[in-house]
Amino acid sequence: MSMYAVEVHELTKRFRRLVAVDHVSFQVQKGISFGLLGLNGAGKTTTFKMLATLIRPDGGTALVSGSDIRRDPLEVRRSIGYVPENPSFYTRMTTMETMMYFCRLLEIPSETRKQRISQCLELVGLVDKTDSYVGGYSRGMRHRLALAQALLAEPTVLFLDEPTLGLDPLGARNMRELIMQLKRDHNVTILMSSHTLPEVEMICDEVGIFHNGQLVAQDSVENLRHTASDTTSIEVELASRPEEQVIISLRRLPGINQVERDGRRLLIEAKNDHELRPRILETILAAHQDVLFFGARETSLEDILLRILQDESETAS
Numbered sequence: 001m002s003m004y005a006v007e008v009h010e011l012t013k014r015f016r017r018l019v020a021v022d023h024v025s026f027q028v029q030k031g032i033s034f035g036l037l038g039l040n041g042a043g044k045t046t047t048f049k050m051l052a053t054l055i056r057p058d059g060g061t062a063l064v065s066g067s068d069i070r071r072d073p074l075e076v077r078r079s080i081g082y083v084p085e086n087p088s089f090y091t092r093m094t095t096m097e098t099m100m101y102f103c104r105l106l107e108i109p110s111e112t113r114k115q116r117i118s119q120c121l122e123l124v125g126l127v128d129k130t131d132s133y134v135g136g137y138s139r140g141m142r143h144r145l146a147l148a149q150a151l152l153a154e155p156t157v158l159f160l161d162e163p164t165l166g167l168d169p170l171g172a173r174n175m176r177e178l179i180m181q182l183k184r185d186h187n188v189t190i191l192m193s194s195h196t197l198p199e200v201e202m203i204c205d206e207v208g209i210f211h212n213g214q215l216v217a218q219d220s221v222e223n224l225r226h227t228a229s230d231t232t233s234i235e236v237e238l239a240s241r242p243e244e245q246v247i248i249s250l251r252r253l254p255g256i257n258q259v260e261r262d263g264r265r266l267l268i269e270a271k272n273d274h275e276l277r278p279r280i281l282e283t284i285l286a287a288h289q290d291v292l293f294f295g296a297r298e299t300s301l302e303d304i305l306l307r308i309l310q311d312e313s314e315t316a317s
């Protein structure tokens, strides 16, 4: 048995001259959550559609839950759930009719349908909407219904294309908690795309960064942080305006790139070295300045992503 839920080999998709996905290879371990990142048009949705067997690749292939997307698309469909970017449903059907319709498509045995539908609606918080028409649904409700539908066949792998896009803050938080719950309690492997990077940091164990159809990095956020950034930003707030002498002494410390004064604050760019921090603090205290706040800002996923994409663009040009 493979340890991977998804194994992608040289997957390629062309639209006329455009290579939307260009020989992409990556693996996703069972039971983890994997984030696909990249700018608009990078190839994330096209990759999802190929993995969900909605469009055929022009080259390469992938194994999803052990089945080949080209040779056994039906097997793949039985093991996955897919929530598209813009879920749409028949507007004149009620929630229950919609879910029944999908049960028939998925060949879920008729005696278990009602129970399975209530479990899925319960999970996404739509259980009291069984008789409402889907046409009257808000965007957030449509997203939740799409997830309920994706969960019907008890998938082992779930593809979520921008699952919180357009949701209000509460809806987005509920969706995030639901995704984490599915991973934790139901051992579902999650592949999701999102432009909300703090959300990706919160949910995803690993990320893959797409750029012009290619996968340019794959790692945990923590490891990417170490490789993408060798500097860190430190902010210090003093009880009074920092004296010139402190700034001069700090600038002399090895590993300090930049020191700026902003009112009572010092903004320091330094080498990403934990041993340097106590030395900075000692230097300030030695000048008899009272410190109210001392904090190092972690490089955000946004910084990391933009840095990696910038490096890629520079290498390409």
Ligand SMILES: Nc1ncnc2c1ncn2[C@@H]1O[C@H](COP(=O)(O)OP(=O)(O)OP(=O)(O)O)[C@@H](O)[C@H]1O
Binding pocket: 015, 018, 020, 038, 039, 040, 041, 042, 043, 044, 045, 046, 047
């Ligand atoms: N059906 C299609 N016909 C022609 N070109 C397409 C088609 N689908 C996607 N593309 C092109 O393929 C490229 C990748 O698109 P894709 O939708 O995969 O990007 P994405 O990473 O999901 O972007 P976004 O973040 O905006 O959702 C884009 O240049 C897009 O214009």
Ligand SMILES: [Mg+2]
Binding pocket: 044, 045, 046, 085, 161
């Ligand atoms: Mg997309």
